Amino acid sequence: MRTTSLFVLVTTFISAWLLPSCAATGPKPTAAEPARITVLYDAFGKSATMTKDWGYAALVEINGKRILFDTGDDPAILAKNVKAKAVDLTKLDFVVLSHRHSDHAGGFSHLLSVNPRVKIYAPKDGLGGIFGSDLPSKFYRKDESLPAEMRYYNGAPPDVIRLGTVFPGANIQLIDKTTEVVPGITVIVTVSDAPGTKELKELSLAINTPDGIVLVVGCSHPGIETIAAEAAKINPHIHFIAGGFHLVAAQDAAIEKAATNLHDTYKVDYIAPGHCTGEPTFAAMQRMFGDHYLYAGLGTTLRVGAVPRVESDRSADLNEDDLRGYRMLLASSEVRTPRLQMRESPNPQTAASLKRLEEPSALVLQPDNHRTLDTALD
Numbered sequence: 001m002r003t004t005s006l007f008v009l010v011t012t013f014i015s016a017w018l019l020p021s022c023a024a025t026g027p028k029p030t031a032a033e034p035a036r037i038t039v040l041y042d043a044f045g046k047s048a049t050m051t052k053d054w055g056y057a058a059l060v061e062i063n064g065k066r067i068l069f070d071t072g073d074d075p076a077i078l079a080k081n082v083k084a085k086a087v088d089l090t091k092l093d094f095v096v097l098s099h100r101h102s103d104h105a106g107g108f109s110h111l112l113s114v115n116p117r118v119k120i121y122a123p124k125d126g127l128g129g130i131f132g133s134d135l136p137s138k139f140y141r142k143d144e145s146l147p148a149e150m151r152y153y154n155g156a157p158p159d160v161i162r163l164g165t166v167f168p169g170a171n172i173q174l175i176d177k178t179t180e181v182v183p184g185i186t187v188i189v190t191v192s193d194a195p196g197t198k199e200l201k202e203l204s205l206a207i208n209t210p211d212g213i214v215l216v217v218g219c220s221h222p223g224i225e226t227i228a229a230e231a232a233k234i235n236p237h238i239h240f241i242a243g244g245f246h247l248v249a250a251q252d253a254a255i256e257k258a259a260t261n262l263h264d265t266y267k268v269d270y271i272a273p274g275h276c277t278g279e280p281t282f283a284a285m286q287r288m289f290g291d292h293y294l295y296a297g298l299g300t301t302l303r304v305g306a307v308p309r310v311e312s313d314r315s316a317d318l319n320e321d322d323l324r325g326y327r328m329l330l331a332s333s334e335v336r337t338p339r340l341q342m343r344e345s346p347n348p349q350t351a352a353s354l355k356r357l358e359e360p361s362a363l364v365l366q367p368d369n370h371r372t373l374d375t376a377l378d
Helices: 002-025 075-084 108-114 224-234 252-265 279-292 320-332 348-357 367-376
Strands: 036-041 057-062 065-069 094-096 119-123 133-136 160-163 171-175 179-182 185-191 201-209 212-217 238-244 270-274 301-303
Touching: 036 075, 057 201, 057 212, 075 108, 119 201, 185 224, 201 224, 212 224, 224 238, 224 252, 252 279, 270 279
Parallel strands: 065 094, 094 119, 119 171, 212 238, 238 270
Antiparallel strands: 036 057, 036 301, 057 065, 133 160, 179 185, 185 201, 201 212
16 A cells, blocks of 8 residues: 555656656747837947938838848948848848838849849829829820820820839839738828828838837928827827928927927827937937937837837937937038027937937027928928
8 A cells, every 4th residue: 555655656756857848848839029120220329330420211111021121221231231131131020111201212223133033112202203104195185186296195184194114124013092002911092282291191000019119210201290190099098109290390389399399199108219309309209208218320220019019229328429410411411400409308318319409419490491401301
């Protein structure tokens, strides 16, 4: 009896020890890849191996997709920066080109050189758009009294007139209205009403996640608040916004309005502004969002989850090199940024950063510079 009891006890002990070991050596479920956004092109950043330049491009890895959002301004710089971050542009699900300005589409030729058949979503700009366009032939008035040689298409035009693109051979799909391109991923279409870019069509990328909308914007010519409003139609909970807010030359009141509306009206959880957002707006957004403001300089990888964080560089403060380089690139684009009256900062580190923005080296907007804003700072 004692022998039997001892056998049962030993067997039970061995089983309890062996089973977890066997389970540990068995197949493990593959964890989902973390969602992240890597900034590949911008005018400020801390990477010593990447080149700062005016423009924007980012690799978005989310919902199982790899998406290139914009291509920056210069193909050689894009190629260098992509190599520095070991990003493989041959492995993309698709590309989004936000709008036609060169600092977002200028690097396109490098992309095509390494991935010529990748699908590209671009705005349908109407007659003469650089990405190609088409329109019904009924758009023009006709006069049947004229002889055939004086009439377009000898008086028998096609139903649809198709115009070419400056990127022949590219696999471009034109987007004219907000479209869910794959389940959970939507390309938002908005149109600018601002002087200088009136009627410019711009695409933004909205990904619906369990944590809310992740929104990637290129230049926000139609207004960052307008784009946020469109994103909220997909899901009223906007979790994260990254990209350019186009407030680089805005005055204090407009900056404060945008910051307040994003924070209080649209209740955005986190922001990571870059590109044409502007130095004073960086400061204002940092004050408004506090530790929910993420630094997004060139080379930064942003981990996008329930609690977004900076993966490659945890500092949220602009350093002196950032500020100097950002100003130099602004100057080289013949654009001047406005001064922002700085308020008391919530913490010493941020206060030091904001203090540097007030130095005499800060560039001042001159009245005769307004005409350059939409060509150089897009």
